[in-house]
Amino acid sequence: MKPARFDYAAPGSLAEAVTLLAQSGEDEAKILAGGQSLMPLLNMRLARPQLLVDVSGLAELDYIREQGAGLAIGAMTTKRALEQSELVKRRQPLLHAATVLIGHPQIRNRGTIGGSMAQADPAAEYPAVALAMDAELVVQGPDGERCIKAEDFFVTYLTTALEPAEILSEVRVPELPAGTGWSFREVARRHGDFAVAGAAVTLRLEAGRCADTRIVVFGVGDRALRVDEAEQLVDGEAPTSGLFERAGTKLSEVIEEPLSDLHASADYRRDLARVLTQRGLAEAASRAS
Ligand SMILES: Cc1cc2nc3c(=O)[nH]c(=O)nc-3n(C[C@H](O)[C@H](O)[C@H](O)COP(=O)(O)OP(=O)(O)OC[C@H]3O[C@@H](n4cnc5c(N)ncnc54)[C@H](O)[C@@H]3O)c2cc1C
The missing domain is CATH 3.30.43 (Uridine Diphospho-n-acetylenolpyruvylglucosamine Reductase; domain 2)
Known part of the structure; x- marks a missing residue:
């Protein structure tokens, strides 16, 4: 058509x-x-x-810069550029791990970080990264610039806090505190497909106990979701497989009814979120030092 x-x-x-x-x-x-x-x-x-x-040709929105301890990424930066950036690999391994799971190289050649954030697909990787990393989204509009925390930016299915005359110009991703472990996992039916469900996890170990745990799941709601109840269960506890299993179960109990479609039922998505969270926590803990 x-x-x-x-x-x-x-x-x-x-x-x-x-x-x-x-x-x-x-x-x-x-x-x-x-x-x-x-x-x-x-x-x-x-x-x-x-x-x-068409803002795709605006060079002023195409950059990856160090900004303080984090990175500032122009909205027109392609996923391919992020995938190939040594700075991203070194400073933002979770963002890099998520990037290579997005679509196919052809999609990553054209698709931009700003486009993915603005599109706000509930199964997309970047909104989950933004929530897990506590990113900020910089927006330009007729009244000037404003900075929106990721938790306030994604409103619901394909809907963000952007006003009609606003353009997302930059994504600011802070660096994870030293010693923080991370994990980014998803299940897709075929390589390159959108995820059926996924989980992004970060945590630190403090005197042998989990701290500052962040758990974000995607593909299971109207947007990427941070699940406080599961995080609270983990924080302050020793990192054991039993703890991570309980956290995964807790998460699967508290997320609202996930989407059910021809790719997966709501029950299957709920169970995937449980397993991915459990494995993500174990992986993040193994990377924490
Ligand atoms: C076959 C296929 C597989 C895919 N697989 C995945 C996947 O696995 N994971 C995934 O996350 N995505 C996937 N995608 C989507 C892809 O990542 C898109 O690139 C992304 O969703 C949108 O980015 P874009 O730059 O192409 O934006 P566009 O398509 O140009 O725009 C998307 C929307 O965002 C708005 N917009 C774009 N930029 C801005 C801005 N700076 N400020 C305000 N609004 C803006 C546009 O008006 C439009 O409404 C897939 C796409 C295809 C075709």
């Missing part, structure tokens, strides 16, 4: 792009980044914007 008719603009700067969005009525304009999610939606006429604002 072909998309419905639209106008196309390729602004030369971020400021120009914001102006174009602000001049358009609500839902009339759409930002085009890598196009890997938007183009299929246009082709199927599930999206019918009157104007496409």
Whole structure:
């Protein structure tokens, strides 16, 4: 199928792009980044914007920089660039591990970190990384810049805190505190498919006990979910397989009814989340020092 008719603009700067969005009525304009999610939606006429604002060529949004102890990543940075970045491999191993699980090389060549965050697919890897790493999302709009914590950015299925005239410009990912172990695991039906379910885990060991545990699951709700009840069960305890099993069970009990579709039933997703959490905790603990 072909998309419905639209106008196309390729602004030369971020400021120009914001102006174009602000001049358009609500839902009339759409930002085009890598196009890997938007183009299929246009082709199927599930999206019918009157104007496409193509920001994929904006070099000012394409960078990976050290910022304090973390990284600042421009929204137009492709997944391929993140996959190949030595800085990301060294400083953000969890982000790197998640990146190589996204789609196929062709998708990662075009798809951007900003596009994935803005798309907010509940089975996508990057929103889960953002929550697990306590990332901040920098947004530019007609009223200037604002910084949104990941926990406030992802609202529900395919919905974020972005206003219609706002553009996500940067993702700030803090460095994990020294000695923190991490894990990123998922199950997909075929290599390159979206995950059926996945789990991102970080934790520290303090005098032989777990501390600062963060557990995020994705593919099992309307967005990536941080599960406090399971984290609290782990913190302050010695890292044993029994503890991690109890935490996985707790998580599977407290998450609300997961999606049920032709790929997996809600019960299967719930059980996957349990097992991935249990294994993720064990892996993170083995990496903690
Ligand atoms: C076959 C296939 C397999 C895939 N597998 C996976 C997978 O396993 N995991 C995964 O996470 N993704 C997967 N994807 C999706 C892919 O990662 C997309 O790249 C991503 O979802 C969107 O990024 P994009 O740069 O292509 O954005 P686009 O498709 O251009 O845009 C997506 C949406 O975000 C908005 N948007 C884009 N950039 C911004 C911005 N800077 N500010 C505000 N709004 C913006 C657009 O208006 C649009 O609504 C897959 C896609 C395909 C086609």
